[in-house]
Amino acid sequence: MSFLNTLRTALRGITMNKLRAALTALGIIIGVASVITTLALGNGARNAVEEKFRHLGSDEIQISSKQTIEDGGLVPFGEILSYEDGLLMPGEVELIDRTELSVQGEGKVRHGRQVLDMPIVGLTADALLDAAEQGQVQPVAWPEGEPLHLEAFIDHGRVFTTEEVLIQADVCVLGYQTADDLFEGDEPVGEVIRVNRERCLVIGVIAELETVDPEQRNRSRVNEALYMPISTAIMNLYDEEPSVSIVAHVEDESRMAEAKSQVAAYLRQRHNIEKDSEGEYEDDFSLSTKKDILGAQQEAAQTFSFLLVALAIVSLTVGGIGIMNVMLVSVTERTREIGVRMAVGARQRDIVMQFMLETTLLSAASGLLGIAVGVLIIPLTAILNQGTPVLDPLSIPISFLVALLTGSIFGLYPAIRAASFDPVRALRYE
Amino acid sequence: MKAKRSSNHNVIETYDLTKVYSMGETEVHALQGVDVRVEMGEFIALMGPSGSGKSTLMHLLGCLDTPTAGTYVLEGQDVSALSNDERARMRNKHIGFVFQTFNLLSRISALENVALPLLYRREAEEALQRANIALSRVGLDERTTHRPAELSGGERQRVAIARALAINPALILADEPTGNLDSATGTTIMHLLRSLNEEGRTVVLVTHDAQVADYAHRKLQMCDGRMV
Numbered sequence: 274m275s276f277l278n279t280l281r282t283a284l285r286g287i288t289m290n291k292l293r294a295a296l297t298a299l300g301i302i303i304g305v306a307s308v309i310t311t312l313a314l315g316n317g318a319r320n321a322v323e324e325k326f327r328h329l330g331s332d333e334i335q336i337s338s339k340q341t342i343e344d345g346g347l348v349p350f351g352e353i354l355s356y357e358d359g360l361l362m363p364g365e366v367e368l369i370d371r372t373e374l375s376v377q378g379e380g381k382v383r384h385g386r387q388v389l390d391m392p393i394v395g396l397t398a399d400a401l402l403d404a405a406e407q408g409q410v411q412p413v414a415w416p417e418g419e420p421l422h423l424e425a426f427i428d429h430g431r432v433f434t435t436e437e438v439l440i441q442a443d444v445c446v447l448g449y450q451t452a453d454d455l456f457e458g459d460e461p462v463g464e465v466i467r468v469n470r471e472r473c474l475v476i477g478v479i480a481e482l483e484t485v486d487p488e489q490r491n492r493s494r495v496n497e498a499l500y501m502p503i504s505t506a507i508m509n510l511y512d513e514e515p516s517v518s519i520v521a522h523v524e525d526e527s528r529m530a531e532a533k534s535q536v537a538a539y540l541r542q543r544h545n546i547e548k549d550s551e552g553e554y555e556d557d558f559s560l561s562t563k564k565d566i567l568g569a570q571q572e573a574a575q576t577f578s579f580l581l582v583a584l585a586i587v588s589l590t591v592g593g594i595g596i597m598n599v600m601l602v603s604v605t606e607r608t609r610e611i612g613v614r615m616a617v618g619a620r621q622r623d624i625v626m627q628f629m630l631e632t633t634l635l636s637a638a639s640g641l642l643g644i645a646v647g648v649l650i651i652p653l654t655a656i657l658n659q660g661t662p663v664l665d666p667l668s669i670p671i672s673f674l675v676a677l678l679t680g681s682i683f684g685l686y687p688a689i690r691a692a693s694f695d696p697v698r699a700l701r702y703e
Numbered sequence: 704m705k706a707k708r709s710s711n712h713n714v715i716e717t718y719d720l721t722k723v724y725s726m727g728e729t730e731v732h733a734l735q736g737v738d739v740r741v742e743m744g745e746f747i748a749l750m751g752p753s754g755s756g757k758s759t760l761m762h763l764l765g766c767l768d769t770p771t772a773g774t775y776v777l778e779g780q781d782v783s784a785l786s787n788d789e790r791a792r793m794r795n796k797h798i799g800f801v802f803q804t805f806n807l808l809s810r811i812s813a814l815e816n817v818a819l820p821l822l823y824r825r826e827a828e829e830a831l832q833r834a835n836i837a838l839s840r841v842g843l844d845e846r847t848t849h850r851p852a853e854l855s856g857g858e859r860q861r862v863a864i865a866r867a868l869a870i871n872p873a874l875i876l877a878d879e880p881t882g883n884l885d886s887a888t889g890t891t892i893m894h895l896l897r898s899l900n901e902e903g904r905t906v907v908l909v910t911h912d913a914q915v916a917d918y919a920h921r922k923l924q925m926c927d928g929r930m931v
Binding site: 275278285289610612613614615616617618619620621622623695696697700 | 767788802811
């Protein structure tokens with residue numbers, strides 16, 4: 274029988290019992306849809322992690338204080354990272370070039386009768402420059418692809434210098450919106466404002482900024498901030514010394530591991546951390562590099578992939594068994610038809626072809642439906658908050674092929690069974 | 704469509720045809736050495752009570768089964784020991800079956816049922832045309848698109864006969880063709896078979912009904928797996 278005629282016969286076989294065909298297809302549809310969706314979720318999670326640490330340069334070591342939970346709140350695990358820890362590091366640690374330090378707090382800012390409660394960021398001079406270069410924010414309506422430079426971030430005036438950080442100069446730089454809120458159109462640069470009652474000279478205004486990621490623009494208030502030298506911020510905002518975030522730059526990227534152990538040794542010495550009874554250091558700080566974070570992410574992704582493969586195998590096997598079961602019933606029901614076909618000259622391979630084509634068509638249709646369902650529910654999975662799920666284009670052909678393969682494998686036995694019928698008995702079958 | 708009408712050669716020759724069924728411990732000797740010759744253009748009635756072996760013989764003659772021993776020559780070719788697929792090819796080429804229960808496929812039209820054997824020959828282009836001719840030969844021009852359920856019993860049997868005719872067979876093998884029909888309709892069907900025979904077609908009729916057998920030129924009586 275020609276392929277086209279076999280195809281028509283197979284199609285008739287499927288449409289003969291539509292409800293049964295739909296139920297049979299369900300297993301494969303669910304299997305394929307879940308593969309597509311979980312792959313997209315995995316993609317989203319990976320993108321989210323990569324996005325989160327995108328600003329972390331490959332030559333940087335991020336150093337933060339360890340915290341622990343006590344009385345229901347977070348408290349430092351040991352000694353906090355101090356301003357001095359960070360300031361002295363480049364001089365004491367051979368492989369560290371420079372450090373960027375920052376603290377974040379809240380404060381009351383007053384000019385005339387205007388009083389605002391707002392975030393206050395204490396930074397080293399380099400850190401402000403780096404913040405501009407990190408690429409999380411950009412001046413409003415910045416042309417895409419245009420390289421960013423520090424000047425573009427300054428509306429007018431200037432930013433503070435390293436010298437001003439070292440001498441605790443009472444200077445500050447205002448965010449665009451903050452400048453507007455405090456001065457209502459008057460020129461802020463050269464004016465003195467009060468930050469937690471301490472006098473502070475406004476030396477510059479940051480350009481109007483927006484986040485590079487359009488989705489975050491509504492939530493973030495990047496233009497409401499006050500930046501001051503970290504030394505001044507620590508003096509003015511805190512009763513006791515705050516924990517400082519340190520980013521250490523390594524001179525030679527190929528010696529990151531070595532630099533990490535040097536930093537650890539330096540901090541252990543400063544924090545008086547000795548080996549415990551088991552010969553381990555109980556550090557009160559943690560060091561992470563881009564490589565560490567992405568490595569951990571990759572490991573997680575691999576575990577995730579294994580789970581996914583297991584899920585796919587289970588659901589497609591269940592789907593396949595469903596197909597086999599239904600096809601076996603169908604073959605039995607159609608014994609008489611098989612007998613008639615054999616009597617008028619169908620060879621065994623014609624019968625095999627007919628039933629194989631039927632399962633293959635059914636699984637192909639299920640595969641396509643599964644893909645459609647998967648693609649449609651991907652946006653709904655965004656509520657799982659694993660980052661924005663992203664459809665993996667490769668997952669479509671792969672899951673389709675797997676669906677086809679499942680149908681073919683599980684359809685083979687019923688088809689061979691049908692072809693092995695004895696025509697005499699098949700014709701007499703009631 | 705005219706039947707081949709060359710010299711009066713034998714369509715069927717069997718020599719000592721034997722069929723033994725093993726049913727667990729016991730063996731059933733369904734055929735015990737049957738010799739039959741059927742000449743081209745003959746109309747034969749194969750008669751006998753149930754259990755006489757006439758169904759077994761019909762299955763062997765129709766290449767639906769293989770003999771345990773003996774030789775069966777169909778259209779000059781020894782088909783006693785052919786493989787499944789080779790027998791399928793012989794059925795497809797030479798044998799038109801007409802069954803008591805019609806054995807039409809219920810989901811397809813009369814025309815498609817008639818074309819079915821030709822589709823297994825990969826002659827799809829001609830199949831529908833030849834099926835149409837066969838249906839008009841049995842007087843069903845107007846019913847080609849009907850499905851079997853929409854046809855009367857007599858019409859269904861005529862579709863089955865058209866299906867047998869469509870392949871231009873060497874042999875029409877009719878197994879109790881009137882068994883499921885009332886006597887008037889049965890008579891119509893027997894008239895149709897007789898007129899096909901008069902056009903030169905070889906017909907082997909299996910029946911236990913003496914009245915039906917009277918249409919044949921020659922009656923073969925079977926009993927206990929032998930010709931009597």
